Amino acid sequence: MGSIDSTSLQARLLCRQNLLTNTSGVAPGYLQANLLILPAKHATDFHNLCLRNPVACPLLGMTSVLGDPHRIKPAGCIQSPDFDVRTDFPKYRVYKSGEHCESRLDISELWTKDHVAFLIGCSFSFEDALTEAGxxxxxxxxxxxxxxxxxxxxxxxxxVFTGGRCIVSMRPYRPDQIEQVREVTRPYLSTHGEPVAWGWEGAKELGILDIEKPDFGEPQQFKEGEVPVFWACGVSPQIAVEAAGDRLDGLVFAHEPGHMLVTDWTARDLEKLRSGGI
Amino acid sequence: MGSIDSTSLQARLLCRQNLLTNTSGVAPGYLQANLLILPAKHATDFHNLCLRNPVACPLLGMTSVLGDPHRIKPAGCIQSPDFDVRTDFPKYRVYKSGEHCESRLDISELWTKDHVAFLIGCSFSFEDALTEAGxxxxxxxxxxxxxxxxxxxxxxxxxVFTGGRCIVSMRPYRPDQIEQVREVTRPYLSTHGEPVAWGWEGAKELGILDIEKPDFGEPQQFKEGEVPVFWACGVSPQIAVEAAGDRLDGLVFAHEPGHMLVTDWTARDLEKLRSGGI
Structure with missing residues (x-):
């Protein structure tokens, strides 16, 4: 799985040395991943949250041995033995009782033998595909x-994860482009797949009343006649943590938004990552 | 997988001979399945619908060869070679352009070499588990x-499947029973799993304004202090077909609600059926 060249490993090593901050545009073609790390006590609940909400929380991989930050399953996601989930993201968020209390460049000192890490798909790869399609x-x-x-x-x-709502990302397109946009992003089931809603009516149905006021990120420019197209977003797991609040014991970690892990998987591996075994 | 006795096969043969109508309570311990059959043209879209909505549409199995009504994958779901998806449900619904236009005891004459059948989990098995837990x-x-x-x-x-909404089934429980109800049904990921909402506030959030007026089935009696608990329901795929309407070409078939397929899988097989390969 994945090309065995050193591009993705080099990117991770730069992140480890804190020589890279934002990973947008880094190592083109390689899948990037969102992160959530929890105490073992809550790991099964979070795993189930991913399995029950695969569009918002598409599971790419997880640590294979409790407390071991170096090994990820399934094989192929990270191919080099030189890997550390505590340092190889450029920046981390620390959550206590569901609240983001600090951000750090690495979490080696806070990680315990009781932590489990989950890697969640991000929309990076389908954005490449959209660009290739014009x-x-x-x-x-x-x-x-x-x-x-x-x-x-x-x-x-x-x-323990109740009461969370899906975060959506938005990209403007013309109504006549929407079917093609849906087709291009449809195969990327492990990185949110096709849109969850589109058009001004779709925005209303999602409860989004003012498109000029996003909850995260920046407002987008609309050209005449364009309408919003919405995809599920990998920030959703952090919202699930916030909603769980003080029902969560121990420290929880996530990546700082925009500061992702570069994996060894490429877009071509996504077909093999379709969730469900049938 | 599954016990190799003849209980489930005998039940299917009785259904084939139209000696059984409603399968509720038939072959206790064996998983029963909902059905959806579509022309090949729409099969990938429906497969994706299941993968993106595994709580409402948990995929148990599908025909393994286009147009062959006798073989189901994965192995274990149906163990006997004496199987026919066109006859072994007690009763079928025929949909044309998303509309239920007739019901039939078998669909052998309407099935074509271009049809694909999907088996969807149903709540039968977790109801057994609830009963065992008192x-x-x-x-x-x-x-x-x-x-x-x-x-x-x-x-x-x-x-092609846009605009559908999840159907939920409802069982009344006391508020102090809800955590246990959630725990008992949680492992049954392939048959809708734990509840999607509970309590009167939960009913309001689902948009259910009058609990006395279900859209399908019969109103349930509440004892003093009890509240509604809601699970996703296997009727949802039929609603997805209705919502797709005349965007669907060719005949679509489903089971008649309550008239399920008895499979060879038992509740013990469910752990192996957890969706997601990680």
Whole structure:
């Protein structure tokens, strides 16, 4: 799985040395991953949350041995033995009782033998595919951060994780482009796949009342006649942690948004990553 | 996988001969399955709908060869070679352009070499587990049909399947029983798993305004202090077909609600059926 060259490993080593901050545009073609790390006590509930909400929380991989930050399953996601989930993201968030209390460049001192790490798909790869199809996302053209909104789509509950809602990212397109946009992103099931809603009516159904006021990221410019197209977003797991609040014991870690892990998987591996075994 | 005795095969043969109508309570311990059959053209979209909405549409199996009604993958779901998906459900519904236009005892004459069949998990098995835990569902005590409601939880779109909403089934419990009810049904990921909402506040959030007026099935009796508990329901795929309407070419078939397929899998096989390969 994945090309065995050193591009992705080099990117991770630069992140480890804190020579890279934002991974947007780094190691083109390689999948990047969102992160969530929890105490073992909550790991099964979070695993179930991913399995029950695979569009918002598509599971790419997880640590294979409790407390071991060096090994990820399934094989192929990280091919080099020189890996450390505590240092190889550029920046981390620390959560206590569901609240983001600090950000750090590495979490080696806070990681315990009781922690489990989950890697969650991100939309990076389908943005490449959109660009190749002549449908470059607006925020890439304008150099801004994609607009993200809290939607009313529930994250279906799993154990301690109740009350969360799906975060959606938004890219403007013309109505006549929407079917092609849906087709291009459809195969990327492990990185949110096709849109969850589109058009002004779709925005209303998601409970998004003011498109000019995203909850995260930056407002996007609309050209005449364009409408919003919404995808599920990998920030959703952090919202699930916030919603769980003080029902969570121990420290929880996540990546700092935009500061992702570069994996060894490429877009070509995504077909093998379709969730479900049938 | 599954016990190799003849109980489940005998049940299927009785259904084939139309000697059984409603499969509720038939072959206890064996998983029963909902059905959806579509022309090949729409099969990938429906498969994606299941993968993106595994709580409402948990995929148990599908025909392994296009147009062959005798073989189901993965192995174990149906162990006997004497199987025919066109006859071994007690009763079928025929849909044309998303509309239920007739019901039939078998669909041998309507099946074509271009059809693909999908088996979807049903809540039968977790009801056994609830009963074993002393939490017998009310509709089993009263001999009524479980109450089902249209909810506002969207079925996340997949290709031609847009605009569908999740159907939920409802069982009344006391607030102090809810955590145990959640725990008992949590492992049954392939048959809808733990509840999606509970309590009167939960009903309101699902958009269910009058609990006395279910959209399918029968109203349930509440004892003093009890509140509604909602699970995703295997009728949802039929709602997805209705929502797709005349975007669907060719005949689509489903089971008649309550008239399920008895599979060779037992509750013990469910752990192996957890969706996701990680």
């Amino acid at each position: 449908l470059t996302p607006r925020h890439q053209q304008t150099g801004s951060i994609v607009a993200m909104y809290r939607s009313n789509i529930p994250l279906l509950p799993a154990g | 939490l017998t569902p009310r509709h089993q005590q009263t001999g009524s049909i479980v109450a089902m409601y249209r909810s506002n939880i969207p079925l996340l779109p997949a290709g």
